[in-house]
Amino acid sequence: MGLRFRKSFKIAPGVRVNVGKKSAGLSIGGRGVRYSVNTSGRRTASAGIPGSGLYYTSTKSGGSRAKSSAYQQRQALQRAEREREKMEQLELAQLEVDMYENQVELLKSIHKEADEPVDWAYLAKAEPPFQAGQAGPKEKEARQALEAYQPTWLERIFKGRQLLKRQKLELAVTKGKEEDDSAYQNWAELTTLSNDILAGDIDAYFRAIQEMDPLGDLTEFGSGFEFSTDDLSYMEVQFDVHSEEMVPLKEKKLTKTGKVSEKALTKTRYYELQQDYVCSSVIRIARDLFALLPLEKVVIHAYDVMLYTEIGHMKRECILSVIIDCETIEKLNLDLIDCSDAMVNFPHHMHFRKTKGFAPVTALAIEAE
Incomplete structure (x- = not known):
């Protein structure tokens, strides 16, 4: 013992x-x-x-262990679930930071995207999709399928199936004709618009802007575009920049533990981003209009809402007014320019201070050049 x-x-x-x-x-x-x-x-x-x-x-006992395989599996699954949730939190945090960094980069590179030039002379000579008074290609194809239809032995037995199949083919003929008519109408309208623009019809300029919507994808950067002109050589544009919605107030970074750290942007950094965003948008607007219309110049007035602390009210003010000519903008290296610095290439009104941002300016008139 x-x-x-x-x-x-x-x-x-x-x-x-x-x-x-x-x-x-x-x-x-x-x-x-x-x-x-x-x-x-x-x-x-x-x-x-x-x-x-x-x-x-x-x-x-502090050291008790699960004995059944089901219970052990449950504990393993619970651990896996906790790990998955942890990974999801890390991924969401990384996504939030990535979205912030992309937004900052986007504000400075809006001008790098632009529409392809429209060749109105080519469009004016474009052939119609088919000859007027004749059946269009989609209607022809659908009608040939209808005429070639032969019911199967099963469809001969079940007459309802045969009728349903034939109705479907007949509907395809009707739909094909509608699509052909729409294509012909679009061709006719585009041809007319092209000839009117080449003939110097100012109203055609505005129809082109309305129908082709060259600044449609810029609505997230500025809204309420207004166009005006009384001369074929230029177009005047007013737009609202909405910097309070577009320019972030805080920077976001990922900590070593995988969490999002937010810190207020310095005034200098915030106003720098605001200026880059406004100037990049202005250049993009000019590029899109030069691509769409045979213009020599684009006059752009950028507006933003400003707080006047002495009266406690917000007021819409012009913060940048610039006359951009087609010849000069084509010479710029748009991949490397600083859009704020690039304003010196054009007649412009802009009063900007690094610690206070934009101040109101007087809108330029085309005659001021």
Whole structure:
């Protein structure tokens, strides 16, 4: 029989320390109620009535392990779920930072995208999709399919299927004719518009802007475009920059722990982004209009809402007015220019300070050049 080492000694009334070969413990209480804690993690609570024979003991082990495979699998799945949630949080944080960085880069590069030039002379000579008074290609194709239709043996037995198939082919003929008529109408309208523009019809300029919507994808950068002119050589544009919606107030970075850190932009940084955004938008507007119409110049007035603290009211003000000519803008290296610096290439009114941003300016008139 092996020897067991165990020693117990009292350190206070009702409190004893028990030392064994592999562990040590502490017990508190008297004969009726006692609570013990062991270094192995086991906790024991006992209660009884002395002399009665009634006694209760509860033992909990700190090192308990799941025994069933289902329970173990559940614990593994729960751990995987926690890891997945952690990864999702990291990915969402990275996405938020990426979106911020993309927005900043976009504000400075709006001018790099532009529509392809429209060749009105080529469009004016374009052949019609088919000869007037004849069937169009889609109607012909659908009619040939209808005329070539031969019901299968199953469709001959079930007459309803044969009727349904024929109705479907007849509807295809009607739809084909409608699509052909629409294509012919579009050709006719485009040909007329092309000839009117080449003939110097100012109203045709505005029809082209309305129908082709050259600045449609810029509505997220500026809205409420207004166009005006009384001369074929230029177009005047007013637009609202909405910098309070487009230029972020805070920069976002990813911390080492994978969380998003937000910090307010300095005034200098905010106003720098605002100026780049406005000037990049102005150059883009000019490029799109030069691509659409045979213009020599585009006069652009950028407006923004400004707070006047002395009266506590917001007011719409012109913050940049510039006359951009086609010849000069074609010479610029648009991939490398700083759009704010590029304004020196054109007659312009802009009052900008690094720590205060834009100040109101007077809109230029084309005669001012």
